Amino acid sequence: GLRPDSINPVDTPNLYRLRQDGVSWTNSHAAVPTVTRVNSSVIGSGAYPANTGIVGNTMYVPAMGPSPFDTGQADNLTRLDELTGGRMLLTETLGERLTDAGKKVVAIGSGSSGGTLLLNPRAPRGNGVMINAGDVTPTRPFTYPTSVGDEILARFGPPPAGDEGGPNAKVDYTEEVLRDYVLTELEPDVVLNWFTQPDGSQHEFGAGSPEGLFTIRNDDRQ
Numbered sequence: 248g249l250r251p252d253s254i255n256p257v258d259t260p261n262l263y264r265l266r267q268d269g270v271s272w273t274n275s276h277a278a279v280p281t282v283t284r285v286n287s288s289v290i291g292s293g294a295y296p297a298n299t300g301i302v303g304n305t306m307y308v309p310a311m312g313p314s315p316f317d318t319g320q321a322d323n324l325t326r327l328d329e330l331t332g333g334r335m336l337l338t339e340t341l342g343e344r345l346t347d348a349g350k351k352v353v354a355i356g357s358g359s360s361g362g363t364l365l366l367n368p369r370a371p372r373g374n375g376v377m378i379n380a381g382d383v384t385p386t387r388p389f390t391y392p393t394s395v396g397d398e399i400l401a402r403f404g405p406p407p408a409g410d411e412g413g414p415n416a417k418v419d420y421t422e423e424v425l426r427d428y429v430l431t432e433l434e435p436d437v438v439l440n441w442f443t444q445p446d447g448s449q450h451e452f453g454a455g456s457p458e459g460l461f462t463i464r465n466d467d468r469q
Contacts, residue, residue: 248446249463250454251275258460259467283358283446284318287365290439291354292340300337301365321360321379321389325371335368342367342374345437353429356441357381357421360389366439376433380406380421381443388424395433399424414448414458415465422469442466 251271254262278289278296280303288294288301296302305315310330316323328335345352352375356363363379364370370377370391378399379389388406390396403424407416425440444462452458 248444248449249442249466253445253460253463258464261467283362284365287362287441288336288368291342291366291368292336292338294338298338300334317361318365319359319361321364324361324364324368328368328371333372336365340368340374341437341439342369346374350436351375351433352437352439353378353433353435354439354441355379355421355425355429356443357417358441358443358446363389363441364391366441376429376435378421378424378429380424381417398432399428402428414444414462418442418444418462418465418469442469 253259254266256263278286280296282304284304285296285299285301288299289296292299301318304319305317307315308327308331311323311327316327318324324335342352342354346369352367354363354366354370354376355378356366357379358381360379360381363381364377367375367377369375373392376395377391378395380399387400388396390399403420406420412419422440425438429435429438444466445459448462449456449459
């Protein structure tokens, strides 16, 4: 949701500095189909959809029953994994490679639980950590392992429910958890950090809208 021309010294000074000092892919494109969970699985594995098996935000897999299922729900993905003998993703993941190398990976996101899980799909099997504070439940974050969620709930309270607190509330909660718990206590070698804005605001109000810019500026502060 964050277009390259949205990054500039006025609205996003921190992201602008990171881009100037770091690496920028000048010919970067989303994987096709350009939908959330497809691209989440691409980031989490380095493989294209033909090799990951995640080809849409909803999919039909015979083992899951007669109807398509929502890949945005982590519970659906873990059920898929169980029914297919560990084939939620059909390829090795970044999390697996890091774990094999003795490194720790944390995937954290404020969007859908499925989108966050696909950044580190083997977290339910003990490869690193997955933390989602988005759409799963109004009372607690959704995590693997569950003990991480217990600790977050004790320290930070429940994540914002629904639209509570406005469009930036879930982003703010998630980034506080990242700064004040994940980085300091879990000490990961690699973090995959998924901001759900400006995706939501720009779907509703359009790219370049004041509402979208409001969330982009907040992302930059975070």
